[in-house]
Amino acid sequence: MHTILAVDDSPSMRQMVSFTLKNAGFNVVEAVDGQDAFEKSSQRDYNLVLTDQNMPRMDGISLTKKLRENPKFKQTPILILTTESSDQMKMAGRAAGATGWLVKPFDPAKLIEVIGKVVR
Amino acid sequence: MGEISNNNSSAAGIDLSQFYQVFFEEAGENLESMEQKLLELNVDAADDEELNAIFRCAHSVKGGAATFGFSDVAALTHQMETLLDKLRRHELNPTSAMVDVLLAAGDALKAQLAVHQGSASTAPDTTELLFRIRAMAEGGNAPAAAPAPKAAPAPAPAVESSTLKSMPVPKAQTRAIELVVGPLEKPETADALSELFKEIEDLGTIEPLDAGRAADGMRRFRVVTTTSDSELLDLFTFHVARELIQLRSTDPGFGFFHENAGAPPEENPVDPGYGFFEPLPEPATEAAPAPAAGDTNDVAAPAPAAVAAAPRAAAKADAKAAPSPDQATLRVSIEKVDQLINLVGELVITQAMLAQNSREGQLNQQLLAGLTDLERNTRDLQEAVMSIRMIPMSMVFNRFPRMLRDLAAKLDKKVELVTQGEATELDKSLVEKITDPLTHLVRNSCDHGIELPADRLAKGKPEHGTITLVASHQGGSIVIEVRDDGRGLSRQKLLSKARERGIDAPDSLTDQEVYALIFAPGFSTAEQVTDVSGRGVGMDVVKKNITALGGTVEIDSAEGYGMSVKVRLPLTLAIMDGMSIGVGDECYILPLASVVESFQVAPGMIKTIGGSGRVVEVRDEFMPVIDLERVFEVPRFDFEHVSNIMVVVEAEGARVALLVDELLGQQQVVVKNLEANYRKVQDVSGATIMGDGRVALILDTGSLVRRSRH
Numbered sequence: 001m002h003t004i005l006a007v008d009d010s011p012s013m014r015q016m017v018s019f020t021l022k023n024a025g026f027n028v029v030e031a032v033d034g035q036d037a038f039e040k041s042s043q044r045d046y047n048l049v050l051t052d053q054n055m056p057r058m059d060g061i062s063l064t065k066k067l068r069e070n071p072k073f074k075q076t077p078i079l080i081l082t083t084e085s086s087d088q089m090k091m092a093g094r095a096a097g098a099t100g101w102l103v104k105p106f107d108p109a110k111l112i113e114v115i116g117k118v119v120r
Numbered sequence: 121m122g123e124i125s126n127n128n129s130s131a132a133g134i135d136l137s138q139f140y141q142v143f144f145e146e147a148g149e150n151l152e153s154m155e156q157k158l159l160e161l162n163v164d165a166a167d168d169e170e171l172n173a174i175f176r177c178a179h180s181v182k183g184g185a186a187t188f189g190f191s192d193v194a195a196l197t198h199q200m201e202t203l204l205d206k207l208r209r210h211e212l213n214p215t216s217a218m219v220d221v222l223l224a225a226g227d228a229l230k231a232q233l234a235v236h237q238g239s240a241s242t243a244p245d246t247t248e249l250l251f252r253i254r255a256m257a258e259g260g261n262a263p264a265a266a267p268a269p270k271a272a273p274a275p276a277p278a279v280e281s282s283t284l285k286s287m288p289v290p291k292a293q294t295r296a297i298e299l300v301v302g303p304l305e306k307p308e309t310a311d312a313l314s315e316l317f318k319e320i321e322d323l324g325t326i327e328p329l330d331a332g333r334a335a336d337g338m339r340r341f342r343v344v345t346t347t348s349d350s351e352l353l354d355l356f357t358f359h360v361a362r363e364l365i366q367l368r369s370t371d372p373g374f375g376f377f378h379e380n381a382g383a384p385p386e387e388n389p390v391d392p393g394y395g396f397f398e399p400l401p402e403p404a405t406e407a408a409p410a411p412a413a414g415d416t417n418d419v420a421a422p423a424p425a426a427v428a429a430a431p432r433a434a435a436k437a438d439a440k441a442a443p444s445p446d447q448a449t450l451r452v453s454i455e456k457v458d459q460l461i462n463l464v465g466e467l468v469i470t471q472a473m474l475a476q477n478s479r480e481g482q483l484n485q486q487l488l489a490g491l492t493d494l495e496r497n498t499r500d501l502q503e504a505v506m507s508i509r510m511i512p513m514s515m516v517f518n519r520f521p522r523m524l525r526d527l528a529a530k531l532d533k534k535v536e537l538v539t540q541g542e543a544t545e546l547d548k549s550l551v552e553k554i555t556d557p558l559t560h561l562v563r564n565s566c567d568h569g570i571e572l573p574a575d576r577l578a579k580g581k582p583e584h585g586t587i588t589l590v591a592s593h594q595g596g597s598i599v600i601e602v603r604d605d606g607r608g609l610s611r612q613k614l615l616s617k618a619r620e621r622g623i624d625a626p627d628s629l630t631d632q633e634v635y636a637l638i639f640a641p642g643f644s645t646a647e648q649v650t651d652v653s654g655r656g657v658g659m660d661v662v663k664k665n666i667t668a669l670g671g672t673v674e675i676d677s678a679e680g681y682g683m684s685v686k687v688r689l690p691l692t693l694a695i696m697d698g699m700s701i702g703v704g705d706e707c708y709i710l711p712l713a714s715v716v717e718s719f720q721v722a723p724g725m726i727k728t729i730g731g732s733g734r735v736v737e738v739r740d741e742f743m744p745v746i747d748l749e750r751v752f753e754v755p756r757f758d759f760e761h762v763s764n765i766m767v768v769v770e771a772e773g774a775r776v777a778l779l780v781d782e783l784l785g786q787q788q789v790v791v792k793n794l795e796a797n798y799r800k801v802q803d804v805s806g807a808t809i810m811g812d813g814r815v816a817l818i819l820d821t822g823s824l825v826r827r828s829r830h
Contacts, residue, residue, distance in 0.1 A: 009176075011451065012143035012184045020134055022555075023519050048382075054179050068381075077382025079374075083183055090375075099383045100376035105186035105194075108134040114374045117384040 002119050003027040003044065007037040007051035007063065008081070017050065017081075020108040021115075034058025038066055046076060048119050053082040053089070061096045068097035077118040081106075136188055138518065143184045144237055145449060147193070148230070150177040155226050163214045166207070171214070174222075175204040181229065192243060193232050199250050200225050203257040212259065221252050296344045298329070300366040301356075303337035310339040312359040320355070323347060343367075454548075457508050464498075464505045465695075465790035471498040472787070472811035506695070507545070513591040513600070514542035516555050520562055520589065527566050534573050534584045535566055541591035546598050549693055553669055554600070557662040561602040561685050562587060564659070569606030569683060579680070581605065598691055603684040609635055609677040617643065635675040635683075639663040667771065667822065670696065670713060696791050698808070700784040700816060701767060704754035707816040708780075709789055709808060714821040716768040716775060718783060723762070733828070736766060736777050743768065744828035747779045751803060751827075752817075771821040776828045787811075791818060803827065 004026050008014040018028045029046070031037035035057040037049070049067060053060035060080045067073040077099040082089055093101055102114050154177035161170055182197035200222060206212045228249055234240035301310045317326040324345030345352065349367050356365050376383040471494055478491050517539045528535040546554070570576075570585030577583055588603040611634050618625035618637045625637060637643060641660040663673050670690045677683035690696065690713075698709035719738075726736050726745055734745040749756065749763060766777040789808035794801055794817075805820035 010146060010180050010184055012139050012146050013187060015142055016134075016136065016139045016187065019139075023134060023522065054176060056173075056176065075381045083179070083186075090377075094377040094380065097380050098377060099380050100374060102374040104183050106373060107187075108136075110373065117376070118382055 001025070001027045002047040003029060004115075004119075005029050005031060005037055005040060005046045005049045005051075007031040007034065007049070007055070007060070009033050009052060009055040013052070016108070017111065020111055021050075023108075024112050024115075026115075026119075034060065034063035034066075037063055041067055041070065041073065045072065048115065049073070049076060049078040050115075051078065051080055053080050061092050061098070064093070064096040064098045079114065079118070134522065135518070140188060140236075143188050144233060145451065147181045147184060147233055150181050151226050151230055151233075153177055155223060158219050158222055158226070161214065161219060163216050163219060166214045168208065171204065171208040175201065175208050178204055190232070190236055192246070193229055193236070196225055196229055196232070196246050196250060199253045199257070203253050206257055212257070218256055221249070221256060225249055225253060295346075295369070296342060297349070298368040299326070299341040299343050299356075300368065301339045301341075301360055301364055304339065304360070304364065305337070307337055307339055309360060310341075313341070313356055316355055316359075317343075323355075457505075460505050461509065464502050465792075466809075468498055468502055468788075468790055469809045469811070471495055473813060476811040502695075506547070506691075509548050510545035510691075511548050511551055512542060513544045513546060513551070513598075514539075515551055516558060517542050517589055517591075519555070519559070523559070524562065524566055524587065527563060528570075531567065532572060533566065533570050535570055536584050536586050538586060538588045539590075540588065544591040544593060544598060546591075546689070547691060547693060550669060550689060550691075553665070554687070554689065557665045557687070558589075558600065558602065560659075560662050561687075562589070565602055565604040565606065565683075569604040569608070571607050593691075594688070597688050600687045600689070601684055602687075603682065605682040608679045608681050608683050609638070609675070610679050614638065631677075632675070635677055638675070639673070669693070670711060672713070693791065696789055696818070697786065698789045698818065699767070699786050700810070701748075701778075701780040702782040702784050703748045703752070703763070703780050704756045706752065706754050707784060707810060707814060708748065708752075709816050709818040710767065710769060710778075711818070711821060712786060714769045714771050716770050718765060718767045721764050721766050721779075723764075738768070738777070743775050743777045745777050745779055746824055746828060748819075749779070749781075751824075769821045769824070771825045774825045774828070776825050778824070789816075789818070 004021055006014060006017050006021065006028050007030075008017060009032055014030055014032070018030055021028045029040055029044070031040050033055040034051070037051065038058065041049075049063075051060040051063055058066075060082070064078050064080065067076070067078060078097070080093050080098050080101045081104055082093075082101055083104045090101060099118060100114075102111065106114075154174055157170060157174045157177070161174070178197050178200045182194055182201055185191075185193035185197060203212075203218065203222070207214050207218070225246075228244045228246050231240060231244045232246075235243045299313070301313065304310060314326050314328070317323050324343060324347065326341050326343050329340040329342050343352070352367065353362065353365060474491060475495060478488065483491075520539075521537055524535055524537050565587050566585075570587070571579070571581075573583045576585065586605050588601070590599075590601040590603070592599050611631060614634050614637050615625050615627070615629075618640070621640070621643060623637065623640055623643075625634070638659050639662075643659065666673050666687055666689070670693070672688045674686040674688070675683065676686070696709075697712040699712050699715050701708050701710060721736060726734050727742075728734050734747075735742040736745050745766070747763070748754070761781070763779045763781050765780050765783060767780055767783070768775055768777050789810075791806045792808055794804060794807050801817070803820050803823045804817045805823075806818040808816055808818060810816050
């Protein structure tokens with residue numbers, strides 16, 4: 001079973017994402033911000049990291065950078081969930097090594113559709 | 121809850137309303153926090169971190185509101201976020217007027233949320249607030265009153281929401297949208313729309329997507345434009361009625377950086393829409409990144425399509441949300457709760473120790489009464505604390521309607537789901553672990569149990585099969601039943617199948633024993649192997665997983681009428697009913713649920729077979745004997761001693777007899793994790809502290825049974 005690290009500081013978003021993923025048959029590990037996610041990243045292997053961008057302590061792009069420094073996460077798809085789809089954000093996301101982005105708000109079907117493109 | 125036909129769900133069949141309550145709490149906290157921070161903000165020397173924190177509050181509320189369809193909240197927070205973003209980027213300097221407006225907006229948001237929660241009936245009019253915040257964000261001073269609406273190029277048709285109308289379009293972005301018109305009596309009417317793009321400069325480009333006309337009277341166009349949806353609609357309504365026009369964003373709302381790790385293969389090798397370092401997105405690209413509902417940089421394009429869709433969702437929310445308005449709840453971290461549970465565990469042990477000591481000596485009456493009270497209070501406290509970790513079974517049941525609907529469609533079956541006792545509570549850790557086994561049972565019922573509609577009708581059954589999920593408390597356990605009215609289990613088929621598989625299955629087996637055969641590894645009764653329930657793997661795993669949780673599974677069935685699987689689980693994994701046994705000077709705990717019987721053995725009853733092990737004969741049945749003294753290498757100084765008590769335990773469908781010195785008693789024990797504090801120990805599942813302060817290991821009966829097989 002694929003395991004996804006889902007990172008969001010908002011409990012309702014985290015619950016929604018987590019529920020959607022579990023419902024689709026994924027194993028989910030939740031983290032409440034980038035720092036928490038980074039700490040959890042070493043605990044096991046993940047098939048995908050799904051992170052919010054704007055979070056306290058460590059944002060999604062910083063998390064992406066830190067994860068990519070770890071050889072274990074070199075090939076892991078990392079998707080950034082963001083309300084900003086500006087070129088500036090994308091530039092930063094790409095430079096950090098993110099795999100892609102998904103604009104908020106999204107509905108559960110959209111989330112599963114996008115994940116289906118990177119996790120098989 | 122119950123029927124598969126669940127209207128209140130989003131595209132993926134997930135009922136978003138289940139997250140409303142969490143969102144309301146979270147939004148309430150964010151607004152409180154924002155208010156406090158605004159009040160503390162020193163406008164003359166604003167701290168970056170403070171401004172960031174305020175921004176994040178508005179940002180979080182907006183994200184949730186947009187996701188869960190509270191469009192008025194999203195619209196207002198979007199405007200606030202725009203202003204706050206400029207403040208934190210130092211494009212504007214904070215003023216006390218801004219703080220005032222943001223505070224007023226915070227109040228308005230609380231009022232809007234109250235309406236969504238059902239605790240207020242009228243939402244405040246935020247038109248002026250929106251205007252004032254926008255004016256501030258654009259660098260102007262807030263005028264006293266809202267100005268006249270901006271002149272529209274055509275008579276304004278009814279636009280979905282007033283907030284949408286008041287959103288400005290200062291910085292337009294090129295985007296591609298799909299325009300669908302119809303049904304039209306004369307499809308050529310739509311050509312007038314194409315003409316518009318020729319007549320009006322800068323409107324953009326339009327091209328038909330359907331080679332002229334379609335049989336259904338619908339026309340489809342692809343439009344690339346910088347004009348907002350509402351302005352486009354204004355223009356189009358000159359020629360076609362508003363209700364016949366649909367604008368759909370073709371922006372997928374996501375994308376991949378194909379040179380980065382993990383990206384999928386490019387579907388379209390020429391994909392300039394995701395081009396990154398180009399100074400401007402190409403105007404005509406498929407995926408010109410239009411923000412879905414507001415973008416901090418491009419206030420211009422709060423994707424009208426998304427906003428337009430939102431009021432419908434919100435209206436639904438109004439009708440269906442607020443199942444429990446204003447429930448006072450508190451979110452605490454699970455660590456705190458676990459710490460509390462641990463402390464109560466210690467208290468239970470201390471209380472047990474006192475109780476034990478009090479039996480040994482003479483005590484005065486008052487002390488004895490106090491100890492009795494302590495015992496009762498401890499028990500109540502323990503129950504209350506344990507209940508914090510309890511969550512309702514609906515968390516598990518909620519996933520089944522969607523799953524069954526898909527499954528039934530795949531199998532061409534008609535299935536209704538009925539759930540009962542969703543409010544029954546279970547420990548959080550158990551809920552997580554029971555979900556997979558239950559999912560398997562439900563799938564199994566649908567796949568193997570429920571017949572095809574035609575077969576059901578032929579048997580005089582209703583076309584729709586029914587799968588019933590029932591959760592209830594029975595004593596110290598929770599019982600979850602998965603019941604269906606399908607074809608049931610056939611004793612004869614099960615027996616012959618078992619024999620085919622080389623399983624010993626005499627005719628003398630009781631019905632229960634025959635049904636239990638489906639838990640044997642590699643057993644499947646379906647004549648056709650389907651891709652739904654797999655190839656018969658699974659039921660044995662289901663049983664194993666449930667047993668690992670200290671639970672049991674019972675099957676009952678009537679051939680032709682259906683079957684029922686009852687899963688019985690302990691309410692929590694933190695406390696266990698145990699039987700304490702003594703070996704040498706050591707004390708061990710056996711889970712009471714796995715203890716079958718105990719008896720004294722005479723030396724001759726134990727036989728050694730084939731040099732490989734010892735067995736004991738109990739009522740014509742031979743059972744492997746496990747000498748705990750040897751397994752745990754218990755030191756013994758009395759060399760004359762011979763253990764002569766057997767405790768029969770059952771796990772994973774097999775029984776073994778444990779040879780012990782004495783039976784010490786039955787008691788509830790607080791389970792302490794050994795792995796977390798020490799390491800995994802073979803044959804041991806945990807540890808506990810006894811009433812006298814000694815540590816006792818809790819034996820893993822499953823592991824002992826497996827040991828006997830080797």
